[in-house]
Amino acid sequence: MAKPIGEITRGTTGHNRLRRADRWVAAAHGRLLRGADRPLVVDLGYGASHVTTLEMFLRLRRVCPSVEVVGIEIDPARVAAAGPHACPGLSFALGGFELPVDRPPLLVRAFNVLRQYDEARAWEYWEMLRRRLAPDGVIVEGTCSEVGHRAVWVGLDRAGPRTLTFSARFDAFERPSDLADRLPKTLIHRNVPGEPVHAFLRDFDRAWAVSAPFAAYGSRRRWIAAAETLAATWPVAVRPPLGGRSRWRLGEITVSWAAVAPL
Template identity: 75%
Template sequence: MTAGPRRRPGRPVGEITRGTTGHNRLRRCDRWTAAVYRPLLVAADRPLVVDLGYGASHVTTSELFRRLRRVRPDVEVVGLEIDPARVAAARPHERPGLTFARGGFELPVDRPPVIVRAFNVLRQYGESEAWAAWDLLRSRLAPGGVIVEGTCSEIGHRACWVALDARGPRTVTLAARLAGFDRPSALAERLPKTLIHRNVPGERVHAFLRDFDHAWQVCAPYGAYGARPRWTAAVELLAGSWPVAAVPPLGGRRRWRLGEVTLPWSALAPAGPPARARDATA
């Protein structure tokens, strides 16, 4: 059996993270979640969303709350943190529909959530532990619910995330602020824990990033019109050999122009089982 996040009787499941956060750090993921899972939020009865491991500030949870309320005005958002000091600091920012509580991967909320966002939470765990955390989170979801788990840079300009449901991982998304963008493979350092150590020859994610870099180079002439046309052309070229999402809500030129590309999980899934030894922090 795969070892999971550390469990201690009477304590939240998991470990305290560094807590680094900031305004708009998770804007790219929020924008994607609101667009892709709008039907889920609209159709749900009393939709609950959990922001797991929000960090040393309430800010990204509060931003998620405001963005999802544009989709579903009565959505409730709960921010969960293991560190009680972080919870105490966030509570003055509560308002109707937005609360903060102590908790970890066990998700101690009053009903199963329809969406769980967990960003920059699993980087300190080993690959096998990250898989176990996914399994635990999936077991807590409402029917039809989803988990959006990923990693982003310090200021959120580069991000990658996986969307999972009760069946397991479904999609992988890479997103970037294209100003000052160098090459697609620069996103490799933001891959989720279940993929970041798989960026080696013989693995699908390595082949994808290699082909993406090639498409980026081939489409260099579009750079005369800016990075956005070049990215869009590169993704369109890549879609000829990879199952890139090409229709809304997951894909298409409108989403590509935002600096996004989404693929089925199966296209990038690891070729073998996760390492059992604890990985070094990426």
């Protein structure tokens, strides 16, 4: 077997750390999974514990009972530790960005994996993963806080990045731009004046500020009002499955990648 492509991560993980991303994947791509024959999902770089891969498997099985999930790790010890937790439809394998699976995956989740690389290498690994997708496949790549209360992820397909999603518990931030520390590697160093993502976060903060009167009805109602304000000037998703009140009430907002892409 060829040497796996990539480097070992810190492996930090924990129960429900990726619940927000899983919930979004089930809503945004459940139909895609259900419409496929033998849908394969890869959880790339699951870390020192199998738990987030198992949780993803159980959550996706609720929306697509035929889905198969493979957790891939570059550390042999982590793969060995996860092995006893395999079950029908769920397995673990040694590997990296080359994705050593028996067929092109329909969906790849890669969380807290690319932050250790420089921006150029992150773009390179995006391209590598995209080439390995099934024709209609998607990638969800992002980062989250240690307990998963703040997260940002990019949605990609074989043609490239399509969306950027911000997700947070309402008690995990003071203003939306606090989520900037979770931006993916391809954007985190671009949060400076003159770059689109900086302008987006600036306007999100302003929308949050002018929506302050809605706080009397709770932070959820304030977030919805801020999203509605922001959607007037930015290409924010306003209809399901990516947007609208059903997503905003969960502390999510998704914007077109083209609007925030690096200059």
